[in-house]
Amino acid sequence: MIIKQLTVFLENKTGRLNEVSQLLGISGINISAMTLADTSEFGILRMIVSEPEKALSILKDAEFSARLTDVICLNSPNEPGALARALEILSGESVFIEYLYAYSMDNKSANIVLKPDNIQKCIEVLQKHKMELVSASEMYKI
Amino acid sequence: MIWNEKIECANRDEMRTIQTERLIETVKRIYHNVPSYRQKMQEVGLVPDDIRSIDDLSKLPFTLKTDLRDNYPFGMFTVPMSEIVRIHASSGTTGKPTVVGYTRKDLNSWSEVVTRSLCMAGVHREDIVQVAYGYGLFTGGLGLHYGCENLGASVIPISGGNTEKQLQLMEDFGTTVIACTPSYSLFLAEEMEAAGIKKENLKLRIGIFGAEPWTENMRKEIEAKLGIKAIDIYGLSEIIGPGVSCECEQQAGMHINEDHFVPEIIDPETLQPLPAGEIGELVFTTITKEGIPLIRYRTRDLTRLNYEKCACGRTLVRMEKCKGRSDDMLIIRGVNVFPSQIETVLLEMSETAPHYLLIVEREGNLDTLKLMVEVQEQFFSDEIRQLEALRKKITHKLQSTLGISVDVKLVEPKTIERTAGKAKRVIDNRKL
Structure with a gap:
């Protein structure tokens, strides 16, 4: 019943969201749902993806602050x-x-x-x- | 182990006798050999015979970094170039580099004080020391290097940078002592974590860290992450380089090698000497150096001295970790701010990594202070309110400590540039 949601800390900087989607795209990871919560300073990207563990390690390797949330x-x-x-x-x-x-x-x-x-x-x-x-x-x- | 017990454990009278003898000799030498010193002494009506004891030290005029620059490159040297066997220079971030020259005897004294420092830190001949300070014009690398050889330890002269190689040699060679800047040691710890290297699999036991200010909390973090004893070493190229002073295993202040470098604490405003125990600007007089002896050199470092005998048995006077500098003080909206104060606040909060960058701007006539703080991975929450709470906590703490408001911005880990040399903590964009 518990779903692993991929959460990424993003600074409000041009191109960061694009980087995330590209990294996941080239690794063949599909995003089935996503939402971006933003404050004036930073954003939190929440996604349901096809392979959460793999996506997490891809983002961490690219030095994103990311984690899985239940x-x-x-x-x-x-x-x-x-x-x-x-x-x-x-x-x-x-x-x-x-x-x-x-x-x-x-x-x-x-x-x-x-x-x-x-x-x-x-x-x-x-x-x-x-x-x-x-x-x-x-x-x-x- | 105490390397030179006779000196390091001498009583105060013995030390004063040594200092007096050496000071008198030094003053004679500079008066006769360096025109700029002679002129300065004549301006205040002093001749070498006026200096009869170490108590007369405060009669002598100060030497400033600008004196070295004005006499660039070799104008302050007291011996002919044929006697100079090594030249070092400071990075010269603000103008021309500061150049220093060493005679053979100076290099021997330097090795001696670094060897004493290593022994204070608990290093012995069986140790394998990875010297990750830069080798070259900077005094860090070569200074530590010759001290280690003099002690008989095995030196790995890897120099700074090339983190991957650092970690590889640390594992393969079984490095037991690492010498580098404290910020680089934290960077190494991060990279170890990333590479999946566990501290338990390394043989590291001691770290000798200097060349930039660091706090007690940073020490705790380094000691926990690397599983070592983190020792503070102090020095500046003008005086000799690393080894001017160093902590012993008690970690209760840095023992100054005062038979070579006589310390004083002065009030940076009035320039008057302050009594022992008071915080002020640290001033050094070198009393054995031949290449470039310096009289009452103003370091700009703020600290205090403790003349009590240490639990380690040494009587060498101890200086506290530097509290900041008398010249890097930022004045923001009329309030004096030391970057070290901000660091202390940040490090009191376990949630934040010690990596930060302070940016000062002037908008219209108003100075603004912006602080970028890296959020450690383990703290990163997927809830905005928790991140906002962290930001507010830092903001409030800074406000109450500094008395001015700071715009705190949380940034992604590893956003702030790491360097193998001194960490850049402040960017002042004000055009004043």
């Missing part, structure tokens, strides 16, 4: 109110969310990547409420 992914119906229902459950059980990002796969479903404060508890809560979690292998394949 996240989970919730598959939710692509319809009004679906996200609200999921969040309602989590807040009802006092699961705090550090950040999330989401993307629609098609008309039917959407994936929501979550970084909760307590990942085990979050998984238990979601499973208890019969919410569908995407497996790591599925995520890396997308």
Whole structure:
């Protein structure tokens, strides 16, 4: 259930993001989801990639500050109110969310990547409420 | 082991007798051989006979780095060039280099003081010493080299740079002592980590670090990362090079080889000598040198002296780690800032690597201070609020220590340039 998200510390400098995507591209690593959080000084790039361990070592070799972070992914119906229902459950059980990002796969479903404060508890809560979690292998394949 | 027990453990009266004898002889020599010294002494109405004891030292005029530059290259030498067997020069980052010449006897004295220093550090004949200071005009490499040979240790004269080779020889030759700048030792530690070399697989036990200021926290970091005892050695080419003073295994101040170099502490403003224990500018008088003896040379280094007998048994006066320099003080919005203060704040926070760069700018009429700090890999969080919290913590600490605001910028590890020589810590872009 736990997905290894690749996180990279980036200074706000021209070309750094480009460097990351090129490094991964030439090594045949696919990015299935990504988000870039930025402050005025630096950015944090979060990605779900096809081979997290390999991608990590490639970036480290290129002297990027990178690490793998545990996240989970919730598959939710692509319809009004679906996200609200999921969040309602989590807040009802006092699961705090550090950040999330989401993307629609098609008309039917959407994936929501979550970084909760307590990942085990979050998984238990979601499973208890019969919410569908995407497996790591599925995520890396997308 | 104490290399020269008779001198290093002499009582104060014995030392003063040696110093008096040698000072009188030195003053006579320079008065008769160096026109610029004679002129300076005449200006204050002094003749050599006025100097009768080491207590008369403070009557003599000071020597400044500019005196060496004004007499570039050989004008301050007291002996004919036929007596000079070696020439060294400072890097000369601000104008012409400072040139020094050594006679055969000077080189012997230099080897003697470096050998004493190595023994203070705990080095012995069985050790394999990798000298990673630059060889050449810089005094670091050759200074350490001849001291090691004099001691009987095995020297690897690898010089600075070429990190890969440094690590290879360290592993293959079983280096037990490394001599380099403290910042380069941290760079080596980083590269070791990157190359997957464990400190347990090396035989390193002692590091002899000098040529740039470093803090106690940096010492702790070096000792932990390399698994060694980190010893501070002090020197400047004008006086002789490395070996002017060095820490013993007590790591409680650097023993000055005061039978060769007599220290004084003065107030850099009033130029008056300060009592023992007070912090001020360190001034040296060389009393054995033949090539280029210097009288009351102002080092610009700020420190204090301790005349108590050391637990190691030596009585040689000890100087504390330099607190900064009387001339690299930055004045920012009217506030005096020493880069060493910033370093101390940073090193108190375990989260930050000691690699930083201070940039001073003038925007309109306002001076701004920007600090780039490298974020260590193990601290790097994927949560912005934690990184922001680190930045705020550094900012607040600096503000309370310095009394002015500093714009702190977190940068990627290894962004700030590393060099095998002295680390560049400050860039002053103000056009004043």
